[in-house]
Amino acid sequence: MSSSALVDWQLAGRTARKLAGAGPATTREEATAVVSELHAAAAAAVAHVEGLTGLHPVEGGPVPEVAVVDRPGWIDANTTGMAALLDPLAGALLERSENPPGPLATAIGSRATGVQAGGLLAFLSSRVLGQYEVFGTGGRLLLVAPNIVDAERRLGVDPTDFRMWVCLHEVTHQLQFTAFPWLRDHLEAQISEFVEATDLSPDALRDRMSDLMRGLADAVRGTDDDGASAGLMALVRDPEQRAVLDRVTAVMSLVEGHAEFVMDGVGPDVVPSVRTLRKRFAQRRKGRGPLDRVLRRLLGLEQKMKQYADGRTFVGGVVDLVGMEGFNRVWAGPENLPLVEELTEPARWVERVHGRPAVTA
Structure with missing residues (x-):
């Protein structure tokens, strides 16, 4: 039994790609320059991160791929990763289930949660700046170009500094998993x-996941009642x-x-405006914006x-x-x-x- 019995990830991906916005307007030349600069910043960030931390990848280990993606690219990567993450759970539930759900019930339930998961992925695809893939394809560093451009414009910060700053964060994750x-x-x-x-049945887990997805949608819209949902903790008894x-x-x-x-x-030798970046980024995180509500609801x-x-x-x-x-x-x-x-x-x-x-x- 694959995780598609709980969530139709193909449908989730299609839904997310349909709902996700294209991102900020850029010319072809601007987009090409952003992709090139992000690749260069990610490569340069490696030496800075290793120098500060004193850590180095395992000798002879795989060299991680750096992929600069758009929002649909991020969605595709995460539907694959989430499916891989849930497969062991789905398989274990099927083995323990005395009365596994029939094909029709499985299809209906998984499609409902697939649509809900797609809505959540579409929302998050407009906010995530970068990610190191640990599961799924594994060993790949993703930089979401339209979101980085959107963030630097909204913050009013130096683009070159901001792109290096983001790469430093993601390359640190890359080093953590390649060094250890x-x-x-x-x-x-x-x-x-x-x-x-x-010890849940597949039907019970799918019902709880469906409730969680509906709660997350309410959180995004701001219509949730504070503390009304236990989020992921509802799945953990x-x-x-x-x-x-x-x-x-x-x-x-x-x-x-x-x-x-x-x-x-x-420090400022690498990112001259690092203090400004931190100050403005911290302000961006304050308040009760949609992402804050989602995370509170998700974590419970x-x-x-x-x-x-x-x-x-x-x-x-x-x-x-x-x-x-x-x-x-x-x-x-x-x-x-x-x-x-x-x-x-x-x-x-x-x-x-x-x-x-x-x-x-």
């Missing part, structure tokens, strides 16, 4: 544990699943916080949303206490990854991993 291949294996293992703890979700949240907080730290840490709890921001606090706090070399012990293996409660208390991680009380460097 075990990180992807660890995430896949956590997903497997999550699947093992799932078992304590074992919640424990897995906490571990995944901590890992994602780490990798996002690390990328945020790097994109600011390279304000605290879950906060943990992603806490990743930046964690990385900066640990570097202050033990320096970059000391922080890099976080990549030694799963046992050194931060716990959820350590994200806001970096000293606790230092004491656990370094075996000594934390003292500011």
Whole structure:
């Protein structure tokens, strides 16, 4: 059983491509120049990221592809990735189901969630600036050109600086997974544990996913009642699943916080207007815009949303206490990854991993 029994991903992709806007107006020459500059910035960002972090890809490992895409290209990549991510769950549910749904019921249910998923993907396709694909095709760095151009125009910032700044963030993600291949294996293992703890029938899971998609649509429109939906947590009833979700949240907080730290840490020698970029980008994130509402609804709890921001606090706090070399012990293996409660208390991680009380460097 593939994940298409839960969500018709082909329909989701078609729906998203139909609903997604084309992006800001540019001439052919401008578009060609943007693509060329993003490829150059991504290539140049590698040395800056490695120099700041002291990390390097595994020798002899695959060289990640850099793809500058439009919104439909991002949609295609993510329908493939999400389908691959859900396949193990769908297969496990079928094996456990005593009365698997018939072909007609499967088709009707999966098409309904497919349309809903397509609407969400269409919305997100206009906001995502870049992404390193961990699942699906894997090992590919995506830069969404129309969204980067739209953001730099709205922010009123230097395009060259902004494009490098975005590339620094995404190349950091690329380095995390190419320097430490075990990180992807660890995430896949956590997903497997999550699947093992799932006791829903395919019909019940599809119904919950449908409810979640409807809630997300309400959140986008701003018609949701604050806290009315548990978001992804509605799919997680078992304590074992919640424990897995906490571990995944901590890992994602780490990798996002690390990328945020790097994109600011390279300094004005690399990105002259970095302070202006951070200030204006922070203002962009404030308030209760549509994406904020979607993320709150998707994650279910304000605290879950906060943990992603806490990743930046964690990385900066640990570097202050033990320096970059000391922080890099976080990549030694799963046992050194931060716990959820350590994200806001970096000293606790230092004491656990370094075996000594934390003292500011």
